[in-house]
Amino acid sequence: MQAEQQEAEFLRSYNIHDYDIPLTSVDIVIFTVQNFSLQVLLVQRAEHPFRLRWALPGGFIDIHRDDDLQATALRKLKEKTGVATPYLEQFAGVGNHTRDPRGWSATFPFFALINPEQLDLQSGSAVEDTRWFVLDELDQTGPLAFDHAQLIQAALQHLRHKVEYSSLPVHLLPESFTLSELQHIHEIVLGKNIDKSAFRKRVKEGDFLEAVPDGWRLGSNRPAQLYRLKQLQPLVYFQRPMIGR
Amino acid sequence: MQAEQQEAEFLRSYNIHDYDIPLTSVDIVIFTVQNFSLQVLLVQRAEHPFRLRWALPGGFIDIHRDDDLQATALRKLKEKTGVATPYLEQFAGVGNHTRDPRGWSATFPFFALINPEQLDLQSGSAVEDTRWFVLDELDQTGPLAFDHAQLIQAALQHLRHKVEYSSLPVHLLPESFTLSELQHIHEIVLGKNIDKSAFRKRVKEGDFLEAVPDGWRLGSNRPAQLYRLKQLQPLVYFQRPMIGR
C-alpha cells in the first residue's frame, strides 16, 4: 500500500529535535494524615533552578524508562517515599511560558494518598531534603519553587471536592481500620465534623467495606470492629455530599 | 548574591535540545447540540501520521505563539470553528510511548461547549475536512487517529458527570433561552428525562439565571420567558444530582 509506505517514510525523516517544544514534567502532591492533620510531602531542591527552595516531588518524564505518565509519577513517588502502591490520580494540567525559567514548561500534576504505616516502613532510607508539612503551616516554608504553591491548592480543592462525594479517604488509612477512624479522617480532610449516625448509614449503604473476620480494635472501652476495603471497589460515589455541622 | 549568579549561569548553559523529551500537544473535544443530539467536531487529517483518518482538532503547542495551554486550545478552536469565546476546560492528561508513532507523546485534552448560533456565523470559512458527528454514530467514521476515540469517551463521561451537578449546559445554548430549552439540553446530554417541576426548582434556587427584560419566545402557545446567564456566574453546583425518571 502506498499510503503505508508514505507514512513510514514520514516517520523516518521525522526528528523531534527539529522543533521547539515545551519541557514536560510530572509533579506529585503526596498527602497523608499524621498527628490529626493533613500533611503534604515537599523536597528541598538540590539543583538549579530554584536551588534550596522547597518543591513538590516530581521531574521530567524519562521517555526511555517510563511507559506512561503514571509510570513517571510512580517512579518519583517511589524515589521519595518508598511507597509503591498509593492511590494516584492525575488531577489537572498546567503549561505556560512563565512557570519555569528554563523555558515553556508544562506539567501533569498528580495527587497521591498514602497512609502513615507505609511511611514508617520507609523512614530508614535517609533522604535529608524531604519533609512533611502540615497544610495550614505551608506559609512557613518561604516561597515554593515554580508554581507549586498553586498546584498544592488545586490538589487540595480537588481532594476536598472528591471526599465530599466518595470513599476516597480509605486510602489514607492502613489496610484495616475502624469506622470511627475512617470518620475521623474524613473530618480532618474536610475540616469539619460529621454526624456519626449519618456517616455510618452512608458507609453501610455504599457497600465498599467488609468486616475483617475476628478483627477488633481493643482499648479501655468497647472494642471496635475492624473493616477493610472490599476488593475491586476502588471508589464509591455517594448520592449527596457529606455536609458538616 | 552568589546564588543568583549561579542560577543565571545555569540557565545560560541550559539547552533544551540536549534532552530527549516527549512531544506535547493539546486536543479539543468540541461539543454542541444540534437536531436534538449531542455532536462532536472531528477533522480529517491532511498530514502524516494517520493521514486521512478522522481526529480531534488539536496539535502541538507553539511555544512562540501560545502563552499557555488555554491559548493553544483557543487557537486551535478558532482555526477550526471560528468560535472565540467557548466554555473551555481541561479535563485529563494522557501520555505514553504508544499513542503516537513519532515517539513518546503527551496530550492535554480539553473539552469545549459551543452553541449552534456561534456555528452558523462560521460556516462560511470553508474547511473541507471538518465535520460534526452525532455521538452515537461515531463508529461509522472508521478508526480514529491516535487514541482519540478514548479521549472522546473520557470527555463525554466528564461532561455527563458535571452536568448532573452543575449549570454547565447553559453554554450549549445561545445567549438567551427559555427554561424548557435549557431542560431539553440537559435531557439530551444526560440521555434521560427530567421532571419539569424539579428542574425549575433547582434552577431557581441555583440563582444563576436572570430574566431577559421583555424577552419572550413566541409561538402558537403561551409565550415563554427568555433567560440569560447572570454575569460572573460561570458555574453553579447543585447539592444533589439530577436524576431522571
Place this chain on the structure above:
DNA sequence: ATAATAGTGTCTATAAGACAATATACC
C-alpha cells in the same frame, strides 16, 4: 461502678420525584 468509646434508633429537615392544576398565548 466508672469511664470511654462503639454502635443503633428515632425524629426532623431538606430537596427531589410524581403528577395534577392553572395560565396564556395563537389559531
Place this chain on the structure above:
DNA sequence: GGTATATTGTCTTATAGACACTATTAT
C-alpha cells in the same frame, strides 16, 4: 373555544442532620 406549551402547586419519597439511647470493654 381548542390546542399547545408555560408555569405553579401539592403530595410523596429519599436521605442527611440532630440527638439520644444502648452496648461492651478495661480499670
